[in-house]
Amino acid sequence: MVLLEFSMFPLDKGESLSPYVARSLAIVDASGLDYRFHAMGTILEGPLDQCLGVVEKCFEAMAADCGRIECSVKIDYRKGRQGRLDSKIASVEDKVGRPLKK
Amino acid sequence: MVLLEFSMFPLDKGESLSPYVARSLAIVDASGLDYRFHAMGTILEGPLDQCLGVVEKCFEAMAADCGRIECSVKIDYRKGRQGRLDSKIASVEDKVGRPLKK
Amino acid sequence: MVLLEFSMFPLDKGESLSPYVARSLAIVDASGLDYRFHAMGTILEGPLDQCLGVVEKCFEAMAADCGRIECSVKIDYRKGRQGRLDSKIASVEDKVGRPLKK
Amino acid sequence: MVLLEFSMFPLDKGESLSPYVARSLAIVDASGLDYRFHAMGTILEGPLDQCLGVVEKCFEAMAADCGRIECSVKIDYRKGRQGRLDSKIASVEDKVGRPLKK
Numbered sequence: 411m412v413l414l415e416f417s418m419f420p421l422d423k424g425e426s427l428s429p430y431v432a433r434s435l436a437i438v439d440a441s442g443l444d445y446r447f448h449a450m451g452t453i454l455e456g457p458l459d460q461c462l463g464v465v466e467k468c469f470e471a472m473a474a475d476c477g478r479i480e481c482s483v484k485i486d487y488r489k490g491r492q493g494r495l496d497s498k499i500a501s502v503e504d505k506v507g508r509p510l511k512k
Numbered sequence: 513m514v515l516l517e518f519s520m521f522p523l524d525k526g527e528s529l530s531p532y533v534a535r536s537l538a539i540v541d542a543s544g545l546d547y548r549f550h551a552m553g554t555i556l557e558g559p560l561d562q563c564l565g566v567v568e569k570c571f572e573a574m575a576a577d578c579g580r581i582e583c584s585v586k587i588d589y590r591k592g593r594q595g596r597l598d599s600k601i602a603s604v605e606d607k608v609g610r611p612l613k614k
Numbered sequence: 615m616v617l618l619e620f621s622m623f624p625l626d627k628g629e630s631l632s633p634y635v636a637r638s639l640a641i642v643d644a645s646g647l648d649y650r651f652h653a654m655g656t657i658l659e660g661p662l663d664q665c666l667g668v669v670e671k672c673f674e675a676m677a678a679d680c681g682r683i684e685c686s687v688k689i690d691y692r693k694g695r696q697g698r699l700d701s702k703i704a705s706v707e708d709k710v711g712r713p714l715k716k
Numbered sequence: 717m718v719l720l721e722f723s724m725f726p727l728d729k730g731e732s733l734s735p736y737v738a739r740s741l742a743i744v745d746a747s748g749l750d751y752r753f754h755a756m757g758t759i760l761e762g763p764l765d766q767c768l769g770v771v772e773k774c775f776e777a778m779a780a781d782c783g784r785i786e787c788s789v790k791i792d793y794r795k796g797r798q799g800r801l802d803s804k805i806a807s808v809e810d811k812v813g814r815p816l817k818k
Contacts, residue, residue, distance in 0.1 A: 709738030
């Protein structure tokens with residue numbers, strides 16, 4: 411299991427990107443993988459190949475009508491762990507000693 | 513105003529990183545900037561120089577006892593906008609037509 | 615065709631990472647895809663699925679003996695273009711009006 | 717000393733970005749810091765505050781006429797080392813046992 415954070419957007423559609431991001435999030439939400447959406451991207455949790463499969467599906471949907479696309483991905487793998495979408499946050503809050511803004 | 517997402521961790525302290533991330537989050541939480549903490553990083557909102565100043569403070573605190581440090585930063589600037597930690601999410605949810613997991 | 619830049623390293627092996635990076639580069643070099651290696655990562659050029667396939671192979675080779683792995687990926691797609699490992703650099707040098715350090 | 721890799725581009729100027737990238741590279745080239753330019757970004761070597769200062773200058777030059785800007789930054793700090801723009805590559809090539817494409 412990995413955490414895979416990604417963001418993806420077209421460069422040839424002007425500065426308002428939410429319609430294109432929404433297209434990706436509909437794919438993420440239907441993927442069956444657990445995820446969290448935040449202001450700078452989306453975090454998936456699952457096997458690496460399934461997470462990359464979601465990124466590819468989002469890319470194909472965007473490439474259907476976009477001439478240039480940028481995508482950044484960050485992967486964090488820790489052997490034998492899952493449920494890390496929540497546990498990583500809890501572990502840091504525990505050490506800081508108070509709730510953080512989420 | 514920008515959104516600046518960052519993550520920072522030492523490479524020479526083994527695989528359990530939350531004590532080091534907690535050190536950064538204490539600095540973020542005390543900075544006065546609005547922020548959101550998630551499983552793969554922290555998003556700050558503010559003027560670029562103030563956001564970079566927080567990243568530098570976190571780096572200095574980590575470099576005090578760490579021999580190798582990795583940090584990734586992503587910046588999203590949109591002229592004349594603020595409150596985007598929440599509004600970007602709302603705008604995408606509005607287009608998807610249902611609430612997303614956050 | 616996309617350009618896909620990636621870097622990947624273990625977090626549980628101390629601060630000297632070149633033996634692990636070398637393992638990935640041997641996979642990259644044998645992949646048949648065109649690539650460039652630089653001080654902060656490797657850039658592949660090819661179809662998205664083939665480029666992601668190389669990243670997955672590198673990940674599997676690293677996960678064989680590493681307990682925590684970080685990987686960052688950046689993708690740049692431009693419809694109908696190839697040979698961009700060189701042409702993007704030439705295009706910027708042309709606008710700057712002099713050779714840049716490469 | 718750190719290695720700081722960054723890329724920066726406007727989202728509201730269409731898909732041809734080299735004129736904007738060239739503006740940043742002119743700033744980088746005049747900064748006095750050692751650097752390498754590649755197809756997906758630029759790597760600076762220097763003290764963290766000076767490297768971030770170059771990123772800020774590039775941002776200000778771009779924000780002068782761009783309404784939305786994306787920037788990604790990756791920092792690699794290793795205590796007591798310099799000359800790593802070249803030595804990191806040499807160290808990996810040495811382990812692979814043959815020259816890599818650069």
